[in-house]
Amino acid sequence: xxxxxxxxxxxxxxxxxxxxxxxxxxxxxxxxxxxxxxxxxxxxxxxxxxxxxxxxxxxxxxxxxxxxxxxxxxxxxxxxxxxxxxxxxxxxxxxxxxxxxxxxxxxxxxxxxxxxxxxxxxxxxxxxxxxxxxxxxxxxxxxxxxxxxxxxxxxxxxxxxxxxxxxxxxxxxxxxxxxxxxxxxxxxxxxxxxxxxxxxxxxxxxxxxxxxxxxxxxxxxxxxxxxxxxxxxxxxxxxxxxxxxxxxxxxxxxxxxxxxxxxxxxxxxxxxxxxxxxxxxxxxxxxxxxxxxxxxxxxxxxxxxxxxxxxxxxxxxxxxxxxxxxxxxxxxxxxxxxxxxxxxxxxxxxxxxxxxxxxxxxxxxxxxxxxxxxxxxxxxxxxxxxxxxxxxxxxxxxxxxxxxxxxxxxxxxxxx
DNA sequence: TCTGGGGTCCTAGGACCC
DNA sequence: TCTGGGGTCCTAGGACCC
Numbered sequence: 001x002x003x004x005x006x007x008x009x010x011x012x013x014x015x016x017x018x019x020x021x022x023x024x025x026x027x028x029x030x031x032x033x034x035x036x037x038x039x040x041x042x043x044x045x046x047x048x049x050x051x052x053x054x055x056x057x058x059x060x061x062x063x064x065x066x067x068x069x070x071x072x073x074x075x076x077x078x079x080x081x082x083x084x085x086x087x088x089x090x091x092x093x094x095x096x097x098x099x100x101x102x103x104x105x106x107x108x109x110x111x112x113x114x115x116x117x118x119x120x121x122x123x124x125x126x127x128x129x130x131x132x133x134x135x136x137x138x139x140x141x142x143x144x145x146x147x148x149x150x151x152x153x154x155x156x157x158x159x160x161x162x163x164x165x166x167x168x169x170x171x172x173x174x175x176x177x178x179x180x181x182x183x184x185x186x187x188x189x190x191x192x193x194x195x196x197x198x199x200x201x202x203x204x205x206x207x208x209x210x211x212x213x214x215x216x217x218x219x220x221x222x223x224x225x226x227x228x229x230x231x232x233x234x235x236x237x238x239x240x241x242x243x244x245x246x247x248x249x250x251x252x253x254x255x256x257x258x259x260x261x262x263x264x265x266x267x268x269x270x271x272x273x274x275x276x277x278x279x280x281x282x283x284x285x286x287x288x289x290x291x292x293x294x295x296x297x298x299x300x301x302x303x304x305x306x307x308x309x310x311x312x313x314x315x316x317x318x319x320x321x322x323x324x325x326x327x328x329x330x331x332x333x334x335x336x337x338x339x340x341x342x343x344x345x346x347x348x349x350x351x352x353x354x355x356x357x358x359x360x361x362x363x364x365x366x367x368x369x370x371x372x373x374x375x376x377x378x379x380x381x382x383x384x385x386x387x388x389x390x391x392x393x394x395x396x397x398x399x400x401x402x403x404x405x406x407x408x409x410x411x412x413x414x415x416x
Numbered sequence: 417t418c419t420g421g422g423g424t425c426c427t428a429g430g431a432c433c434c
Numbered sequence: 435t436c437t438g439g440g441g442t443c444c445t446a447g448g449a450c451c452c
Contacts, residue, residue: 031438056436099434183432242440
């Protein structure tokens with residue numbers, strides 16, 4: 001049996017927890033660069049603002065309706081998320097944190113399960129100000145549907161699938177495209193086969209689904225039948241770690257890209273070290289503006305593997321530069337770039353290289369540890385690589401950002 | 417006309433999720 | 435003018451091995 005705990009309109013709820021005047025208003029939170037809408041209050045949803053809408057297309061309408069847009073404040077959301085997850089973990093220790101705003105718990109089916117869920121919901125609301133919806137079902141895919149059903153319930157916001165007949169009835173009301181695991185590409189193909197609802201999918205012949213759509217959809221079908229096929233993950237090691245951005249202004253020169261990607265590499269390596277990992281390689285990514293009408297869209301990636309897994313910034317800076325050289329084309333206007341560290345594992349878990357001495361690496365590791373400690377203590381970038389740019393913030397727009405109420409001494413909430 | 421059977425590894429691309 | 439950033443998994447095809 002699984003329980004899904006899903007925060008309602010999470011980013012908006014976080015902002016509202018500290019700014020009560022945002023209650024009962026149409027509020028949206030924007031992605032980086034104030035580009036797209038990534039969270040909406042119920043009032044904003046009612047205005048018909050779609051998830052992912054470009055802000056410039058809805059800005060005027062939103063303002064006219066008395067609504068408000070905020071830039072995203074990930075420090076705040078990450079901290080609030082951690083508070084919510086800690087509360088859940090106290091009640092349901094066997095937890096899989098699935099994303100910043102939702103978690104699955106594996107539980108024994110008991111008579112009091114709904115009461116327990118309700119009481120957890122109240123605790124979270126009281127201690128963080130965040131409202132959650134809860135779905136309970138025999139499989140994760142059914143939990144997602146139950147969670148969706150719970151959202152509009154005004155009173156208790158818990159939905160429990162315990163009766164096969166009732167579940168089948170609900171599934172016949174769920175559009176197949178709204179099933180977890182079925183996106184915009186699979187939906188039309190399923191519709192073409194006469195499959196329009198989740199219940200249609202449950203009844204589809206297993207062989208056909210497997211042949212035409214592969215193993216993932218076959219698992220989804222079984223999950224909808226109440227047979228749990230997706231493993232409970234327990235938040236194991238991360239496999240890759242990414243840092244990428246779109247730029248406000250396009251970038252042309254190799255040198256500027258090298259510095260920007262250097263910053264990304266540095267930041268990714270810091271995160272990697274903080275979680276005690278090391279990576280085996282780096283992917284470098286570049287692209288021009290995909291909406292541009294003046295220039296043909298160009299995007300490319302390159303992968304550079306290391307001889308031996310490492311967490312040292314210098315090694316990845318070197319590899320990054322090599323990768324960038326492979327895909328950089330003169331004269332293009334780059335709108336977006338990024339890097340991904342891959343083949344991540346716990347430090348020291350990997351095979352040693354027979355011909356490499358470890359003395360140098362050891363020394364650099366100590367140096368970086370000292371740098372990380374200093375930056376932790378005195379503020380990010382107090383000490384940094386000389387080859388990197390002095391400042392890169394100019395290329396990201398965040399015009400309507402709220403305070404870091406819980407993570408910065410300078411920005412604490414003033415009660416009076 | 418006719419061309420085996422069993423593997424591994426890598427890459428690119430596609431699909432999905434939040 | 436303005437269109438995000440972070441992940442996972444699967445599949446197909448090519449190159450190689452014996």
